[in-house]
Amino acid sequence: MTDPVAKILNQQLFGGDPFRSEPQHSPQFIDEGWASYPEVLDTVIDTLKPRMIIEVGVWLGQSTFNMLERALIHDPATSIICIDTWLGSPEHWLNNEWKLQLRLKEGRPDIYSLFVDNVRAKGYGDHILPMSMTSLQAAKLLTELEISADLIYLDGAHDKEEVLSDIEKYWPFLPVGGCMIGDDYCDPWPGVVEAVHEFKKDREDLEFVHSRDKFVFYKK
Numbered sequence: 001m002t003d004p005v006a007k008i009l010n011q012q013l014f015g016g017d018p019f020r021s022e023p024q025h026s027p028q029f030i031d032e033g034w035a036s037y038p039e040v041l042d043t044v045i046d047t048l049k050p051r052m053i054i055e056v057g058v059w060l061g062q063s064t065f066n067m068l069e070r071a072l073i074h075d076p077a078t079s080i081i082c083i084d085t086w087l088g089s090p091e092h093w094l095n096n097e098w099k100l101q102l103r104l105k106e107g108r109p110d111i112y113s114l115f116v117d118n119v120r121a122k123g124y125g126d127h128i129l130p131m132s133m134t135s136l137q138a139a140k141l142l143t144e145l146e147i148s149a150d151l152i153y154l155d156g157a158h159d160k161e162e163v164l165s166d167i168e169k170y171w172p173f174l175p176v177g178g179c180m181i182g183d184d185y186c187d188p189w190p191g192v193v194e195a196v197h198e199f200k201k202d203r204e205d206l207e208f209v210h211s212r213d214k215f216v217f218y219k220k
């Protein structure tokens with residue numbers, strides 16, 4: 001079997017498997033996240049059969065594992081590049097329930113080690129490249145690494161300025177025929193809705209579909 005690109009990049013960037021440490025938490029798998037309507041992603045994955053997925057906004061990996069499990073049915077060499085600061089977003093600080101989920105430790109969110117445990121428990125280390133940085137920083141690094149992706153899933157920041165930046169910065173990684181899906185394209189998240197409308201206005205290189213709470217852009 002061809003090695004997944006994530007395995008090769010993990011070797012290049014980290015000198016080996018970044019998930020090789022011992023489990024740090026008990027239980028070793030925590031199923032927590034916001035992965036709503038995974039069937040929208042499943043349908044696109046069944047059509048595209050992506051070999052490379054970029055995900056912005058990962059948290060503990062619920063949406064990562066949903067996408068990867070589906071994609072691996074079609075291609076055992078699928079990789080997913082997981083981009084997150086693992087520091088949460090302003091909305092996590094403003095909602096008391098979500099703030100608890102930041103697991104603050106000495107004033108700082110402590111989430112990444114839970115994601116690592118989850119990846120190890122799932123056995124997906126060779127398929128996942130973790131990029132622990134802002135989406136803007138990751139876009140610059142991925143450009144240098146000459147990465148392209150069949151599917152891009154955006155679920156990071158939710159304010160207009162950052163969502164528009166994520167769409168603009170990640171659109172170039174898609175070839176014609178590729179697909180970008182973004183979460184929370186719905187009334188409770190007006191910043192996402194406004195960013196989507198601003199990006200797609202007057203563009204002729206995309207086909208737009210609204211599916212459940214997601215926007216879907218196919219690159220033409």
Ligand SMILES: C[S@@+](CC[C@H](N)C(=O)[O-])C[C@H]1O[C@@H](n2cnc3c(N)ncnc32)[C@H](O)[C@@H]1O
Nearest residue numbers: 033034035057059063084085088134135156157
């Ligand atoms: C809603 S959560 C992602 C949920 C995940 N997709 C799921 O379905 O469970 C949003 C994530 O985006 C990350 N995030 C927000 N803004 C970011 C940015 N500019 N760059 C990188 N990560 C960011 C946060 O740290 C947080 O983990």
